[in-house]
Amino acid sequence: MNDHYVKNVVEAAMLAAGRPLALDELVSLFDQRDGSNAEEVNAAIAALVAEYETRGLELVLVASGYRIQIRAAVAEPVSRLWQERPSKYSRALLETLALVAYRQPITRGEIEQIRGVAVNPNIIKTLVERNWIRVVGHRDVPGRPELLGSTREFLDYFSLQKLDDLPTLAQLKELEDLRVQLSLPGAEPVAAESAPIGEPIDEADDEDATETEAEHSDAPRPQGLVAGSSADDLC
Numbered sequence: 001m002n003d004h005y006v007k008n009v010v011e012a013a014m015l016a017a018g019r020p021l022a023l024d025e026l027v028s029l030f031d032q033r034d035g036s037n038a039e040e041v042n043a044a045i046a047a048l049v050a051e052y053e054t055r056g057l058e059l060v061l062v063a064s065g066y067r068i069q070i071r072a073a074v075a076e077p078v079s080r081l082w083q084e085r086p087s088k089y090s091r092a093l094l095e096t097l098a099l100v101a102y103r104q105p106i107t108r109g110e111i112e113q114i115r116g117v118a119v120n121p122n123i124i125k126t127l128v129e130r131n132w133i134r135v136v137g138h139r140d141v142p143g144r145p146e147l148l149g150s151t152r153e154f155l156d157y158f159s160l161q162k163l164d165d166l167p168t169l170a171q172l173k174e175l176e177d178l179r180v181q182l183s184l185p186g187a188e189p190v191a192a193e194s195a196p197i198g199e200p201i202d203e204a205d206d207e208d209a210t211e212t213e214a215e216h217s218d219a220p221r222p223q224g225l226v227a228g229s230s231a232d233d234l235c
Contacts, residue, residue, distance in 0.1 A: 006030070007044040011068070020065035020156055063155035063162065093123045100133050101154070101166060105147035107139050124148075132157070 010026055026041045045066060049059045056074045059066060070078050096119060099111050112119050127133045131153035138144040150163065160166065 003040070003043065003047075006040050007047050010041060010044045011048055014059070014066060014068045017067075020062050020067040022065035025065065060159055061161055062159055063152045067156075069159070090123075092117075092120065093126065096123050097127055097132060100127070100148050101150050101163070104149040105136050106149075107145040107147060109145055111148075 009029055013026060013029055014021055023038060023041065026045075027038050030041075045059065048068075052058050052068075056071055056078075057068055058071050059068050092115075095115060096111055099114060100106055103110070103114075108119055108124065124133075131151050133148050133154070134151050135146045136149040137147040139147055155161065155163070155165075
């Protein structure tokens with residue numbers, strides 16, 4: 001099969017899918033009679049990656065597959081195309097998400113013990129509704145509390161292939177401001193005196209997180225042109 005044709009089909013499919021595409025899905029786009037195989041599709045992907053190196057787009061591999069997205073260097077001006085106000089998330093939500101990502105599987109009670117304050121139910125609700133966390137089991141203790149873990153959608157959103165791609169805790173502690181690693185697009189600044197992950201927080205839980213986190217559940221995705229896939233599996 002013509003290599004140029006395979007590359008064009010792969011590129012068009014990624015732009016049209018609206019989600020990451022796994023290698024098997026890309027291979028299945030071609031009729032078996034065409035003789036296309038995984039090797040040719042991989043070659044097409046490699047060619048596209050090379051072509052995009054000097055452009056405003058990039059082809060990346062995330063947890064659910066391959067996708068084409070906007071490069072971070074040009075994301076700010078491109079974001080002006082969207083008129084809606086960027087959603088904002090409280091420090092409490094960001095710290096809860098970070099604890100789930102780094103300490104999973106973890107119970108709500110364990111999150112509260114680490115942070116030193118109660119977790120507002122709306123925080124967990126928002127993270128579940130965004131498919132960033134999900135219940136992965138129950139702790140074998142009285143009451144059988146739910147165990148929370150991150151999802152494939154979480155990895156896709158942050159352009160990660162696996163949890164091992166997260167910065168290490170040692171790397172985070174070397175940063176003066178954890179906001180660099182923990183903030184979502186449009187997130188409120190994190191107070192400079194925030195405790196590092198794993199240390200209790202003595203102050204109020206972001207004013208007890210009285211603002212309903214679910215009201216901010218429509219945050220724009222990062223610089224990806226296409227959306228991530230649904231998170232059906234624990235990553």
